[in-house]
Amino acid sequence: MRRQYWRDFAKGIWEQNPVFKQLLGMCPVLAVTNTALNGLSMGLATAFVLISSSIIVSIIKGFIPRQVRIPSYIVIIATFVTVADLVLAALFPEISRALGAYVPLIVVNCLILSRQESFASDHPTHRAFLDALGMSAGFTFALLVLSSVREILGVGELFGFPVTMGLFRDWGVMILPAGAFLSLGVLIGLANYTTHKLGWES
Amino acid sequence: MSKEMVLQTAPHLPAEDSTPKVMFSVILALIPALLAATYFFGYRALLVVTTCVLSAIVTELVFLYLRGKNLVLTDGSAILTGLLLGLTLPVRIHLSLAALGSIIAIALGKQIFGGLGHNIFNPALVGRAFLQASYPVLMTTWIAPLEHWTDNALAATTTATPLAETVEAGYRELFLGNIGGSLGETSALALLAGGLFLILLGNIDWRIPLSFLTSTAVVGGLLHLYNPGHPDPLTHLLSGGLMLGAFFMATDMVTTPITSIGSWIFGLGCGTLVVIIRLFGGQPGGVMYAILLMNAFTPIIDRYTRPSPFGEEGN
Numbered sequence: 148m149r150r151q152y153w154r155d156f157a158k159g160i161w162e163q164n165p166v167f168k169q170l171l172g173m174c175p176v177l178a179v180t181n182t183a184l185n186g187l188s189m190g191l192a193t194a195f196v197l198i199s200s201s202i203i204v205s206i207i208k209g210f211i212p213r214q215v216r217i218p219s220y221i222v223i224i225a226t227f228v229t230v231a232d233l234v235l236a237a238l239f240p241e242i243s244r245a246l247g248a249y250v251p252l253i254v255v256n257c258l259i260l261s262r263q264e265s266f267a268s269d270h271p272t273h274r275a276f277l278d279a280l281g282m283s284a285g286f287t288f289a290l291l292v293l294s295s296v297r298e299i300l301g302v303g304e305l306f307g308f309p310v311t312m313g314l315f316r317d318w319g320v321m322i323l324p325a326g327a328f329l330s331l332g333v334l335i336g337l338a339n340y341t342t343h344k345l346g347w348e349s
Numbered sequence: 350m351s352k353e354m355v356l357q358t359a360p361h362l363p364a365e366d367s368t369p370k371v372m373f374s375v376i377l378a379l380i381p382a383l384l385a386a387t388y389f390f391g392y393r394a395l396l397v398v399t400t401c402v403l404s405a406i407v408t409e410l411v412f413l414y415l416r417g418k419n420l421v422l423t424d425g426s427a428i429l430t431g432l433l434l435g436l437t438l439p440v441r442i443h444l445s446l447a448a449l450g451s452i453i454a455i456a457l458g459k460q461i462f463g464g465l466g467h468n469i470f471n472p473a474l475v476g477r478a479f480l481q482a483s484y485p486v487l488m489t490t491w492i493a494p495l496e497h498w499t500d501n502a503l504a505a506t507t508t509a510t511p512l513a514e515t516v517e518a519g520y521r522e523l524f525l526g527n528i529g530g531s532l533g534e535t536s537a538l539a540l541l542a543g544g545l546f547l548i549l550l551g552n553i554d555w556r557i558p559l560s561f562l563t564s565t566a567v568v569g570g571l572l573h574l575y576n577p578g579h580p581d582p583l584t585h586l587l588s589g590g591l592m593l594g595a596f597f598m599a600t601d602m603v604t605t606p607i608t609s610i611g612s613w614i615f616g617l618g619c620g621t622l623v624v625i626i627r628l629f630g631g632q633p634g635g636v637m638y639a640i641l642l643m644n645a646f647t648p649i650i651d652r653y654t655r656p657s658p659f660g661e662e663g664n
Contacts, residue, residue, distance in 0.1 A: 316484070317483075318449075319484060320483040325482055329457065333461075
């Protein structure tokens, strides 16, 4: 049983990583990962919405008629997105400005909806929580890696601190949209390569 | 099993033309342009091109090793990619950036897709697009030609290309290459000579350069008639990277359509896009973006121009 709980949590971190393996929620992944701080903030905001929604959905799953389950999920998700949006705007106005429209857009992040539909709606609450926690960790990890790579190569900084010591000229393209596609593609390639080489495929 | 089985993709036609033969004749055809670049911009031009070629070769070897392939360069494609990339760079570019462009060209432009024959975009142009997006200022700092022969070679003045600014350059200067610009883009004469050589050898498809240049002239001419403030067709034809693009980049066998109708469509699309990007786009490098965009359309062009097999109902 304990092993089962561990699986629920751990699968989202690598084996079914939302970004590197499932390619879900690409819109925020590509759009706001130009600096590590933005990437981390978006990851945490999404994590808050995903975990809260999964808990609520798994609690009230018995009361939702099957025909209207998707609209119900959207309403629940939108509630938490509103909370996240307002909290960010009140406490971290600069991050809120940097993320712009992408915080409200968490509501249509397919990662969140897919976890409700495929896991939270037919599992008990504690397992839904573990699943959401694992997926959130995987998503935040992926965003952090991607945005760190882009910030280091693009402007030579990490979380705003200079790290390259002027050893190479910044690749301006990395903080442009094209850099998002380039680095995401290379990272997915590396993720598949390591999985394949280390025999982590299940 | 001592000898490794080599699998190649269709079509399996016995032909005298082999990949190395085509590649090396293209390299040979680029020699006039390289000489012209050296004449107009000095020996640093050779240095830039050599850097690009060497880093392309090293990157190719590293990737072949990582992918567990034979470490052979006999197909010459890496050398050609480096050479083409070098010819699109300005002479003053830092050598480390030239090498970076070359590494990106081979790594992200070609090997990531599975090597020669599997790439979607022209590798040299991928490298140049990367540099253009990363260092827009450095990539468009041209120096006036021939100043390296004078004493104040280091103080060579920067100048704009005829397209970027309203610099009045005569057709003769444009044709010979006595203008500011990237290394291999200035001398239309040298490029034309190399291009005609390749067409005579039958190594490149004449349809693409012809339709590319014609459509550039026609679309450019129409817009010139509509608004005489726009450059006239001859200036369009002779300036920028058009000749280099039309003869050496838009004719890359891997990234362009294989059907003859497809080739016409490809050239037409390139020419139209070049004029549109040059006149209404915000960035220099119209030829580069035009060819890259049409590269992306190549699979769909091939799909819709597929000839119907003999005996079947045409569509």
